[in-house]
Amino acid sequence: MSKKCEVCGKGPLFGKNVSHSHKKTLKMWKANIQTIRITESGNVRKANVCTRCIKSNKITKA
Numbered sequence: 001m002s003k004k005c006e007v008c009g010k011g012p013l014f015g016k017n018v019s020h021s022h023k024k025t026l027k028m029w030k031a032n033i034q035t036i037r038i039t040e041s042g043n044v045r046k047a048n049v050c051t052r053c054i055k056s057n058k059i060t061k062a
Contacts, residue, residue: 007047010050013029
């Protein structure tokens with residue numbers, strides 16, 4: 001499954017965990033991507049969309 005939203009383009013973010021001793025390890029924050037059925041110009045198809053776009057009605061569910 002794609003890790004990027006097809007509507008807004010939101011994807012994974014990268015950074016570092018910083019422990020109490022200030023030792024840094026790599027970390028990745030993943031966007032909450034859901035595969036849902038949407039209607040687009042009269043056609044129904046599946047799309048990978050983030051939950052923020054679903055909640056804000058940027059797409060119409062089928």
